[in-house]
Amino acid sequence: MIVSTKGRYAMRVMIDLAQHNSEGPVPLKQIADRQGISEKYLEAILRALVENKIVSSVRGRDGGYSLSRDPSELTAWEVIFAVEKDFYAVTCLSPGADTCKREKECAILPMWKEFYGVVQDFFGKYTIQDLADGITATI
Amino acid sequence: MIVSTKGRYAMRVMIDLAQHNSEGPVPLKQIADRQGISEKYLEAILRALVENKIVSSVRGRDGGYSLSRDPSELTAWEVIFAVEKDFYAVTCLSPGADTCKREKECAILPMWKEFYGVVQDFFGKYTIQDLADGITATI
DNA sequence: AATATATCCTATTGACACAGTAGGAATATA
DNA sequence: TATATTCCTACTGTGTCAATAGGATATATT
Numbered sequence: 029m030i031v032s033t034k035g036r037y038a039m040r041v042m043i044d045l046a047q048h049n050s051e052g053p054v055p056l057k058q059i060a061d062r063q064g065i066s067e068k069y070l071e072a073i074l075r076a077l078v079e080n081k082i083v084s085s086v087r088g089r090d091g092g093y094s095l096s097r098d099p100s101e102l103t104a105w106e107v108i109f110a111v112e113k114d115f116y117a118v119t120c121l122s123p124g125a126d127t128c129k130r131e132k133e134c135a136i137l138p139m140w141k142e143f144y145g146v147v148q149d150f151f152g153k154y155t156i157q158d159l160a161d162g163i164t165a166t167i
Numbered sequence: 168m169i170v171s172t173k174g175r176y177a178m179r180v181m182i183d184l185a186q187h188n189s190e191g192p193v194p195l196k197q198i199a200d201r202q203g204i205s206e207k208y209l210e211a212i213l214r215a216l217v218e219n220k221i222v223s224s225v226r227g228r229d230g231g232y233s234l235s236r237d238p239s240e241l242t243a244w245e246v247i248f249a250v251e252k253d254f255y256a257v258t259c260l261s262p263g264a265d266t267c268k269r270e271k272e273c274a275i276l277p278m279w280k281e282f283y284g285v286v287q288d289f290f291g292k293y294t295i296q297d298l299a300d301g302i303t304a305t306i
Numbered sequence: 307a308a309t310a311t312a313t314c315c316t317a318t319t320g321a322c323a324c325a326g327t328a329g330g331a332a333t334a335t336a
Numbered sequence: 337t338a339t340a341t342t343c344c345t346a347c348t349g350t351g352t353c354a355a356t357a358g359g360a361t362a363t364a365t366t
Binding site: 171172173205207208211225226227228229230252 | 323324325326327328332333334335336
């Protein structure tokens with residue numbers, strides 16, 4: 029799979045949070061129940077989203093999670109990139125990649141770069157707001 | 168990584184074969200040497216390409232591998248899809264996926280579908296000929 | 307102060323793919 | 337028959353995924 033369950037779940041959580049954005053912090057349990065996802069697994073996903081400042085959290089009683097920005101300012105790209113392990117086109121384009129001596133004459137590297145741009149653009153154009161509103165495929 | 172080493176190597180093999188297309192079957196050892204890839208690993212990749220009828224093979228002495236069609240008739244999509252394990256956008260879109268009861272009201276499924284179309288189109292537009300000729304990013 | 311409700315943190319598990327390796331069987335040519 | 341090649345099966349170590357478990361920490365209410 030290009031996007032794993034992690035990324036899928038993360039997107040569902042974000043939309044769920046967007047749909048309950050005005051109600052203050054939403055507890056994990058509520059999201060898990062509504063979405064039918066294991067609490068403990070969701071926890072790990074939410075941690076990644078919090079670490080990436082996409083979601084903010086409030087501890088203790090009456091605590092929970094909420095979007096850190098307006099849903100119209102949050103893109104699918106940010107969400108997916110935050111939870112998917114190494115969401116780069118190929119290793120050559122990963123930040124930690126050791127320099128390849130074939131890079132200069134590599135006939136395919138430009139294609140990989142272009143591809144990555146296409147992917148970024150695609151997901152970057154979808155906001156959580158769009159998805160929560162059911163707007164797709166017209167973008 | 169969106170595309171693993173397998174996919175990257177497969178693409179390099181295809182371009183290598185395109186560049187030696189007129190010389191008859193190219194032995195594995197030659198490709199491995201030129202590309203600096205382990206013979207045994209390449210073997211597995213070539214098997215997948217042969218199984219998918221992208222490459223044809225001749226056994227025995229003076230045997231080797233060659234493109235099964237003209238490089239202008241072979242796309243990057245075919246190659247990547249042949250070697251990457253489950254190259255679908257998300258599990259929901261995989262052929263073996265069990266039917267999801269949320270499918271009807273799923274707010275994100277259309278986006279995944281659209282994404283997969285974009286990926287297919289992108290790689291489908293690049294032919295092995297293009298890449299062997301060094302044509303990229305102008306497509 | 308006690309309690310209930312939350313998030314936070316660390317560790318573990320089983321399954322599986324990736325990347326690579328090894329050895330030999332089958333096949334075709336000279 | 338000797339040689340060069342693909343084909344086939346199996347194995348190994350590393351890492352991620354998907355999920356689970358148990359407790360530590362924080363906070364609002366009573």
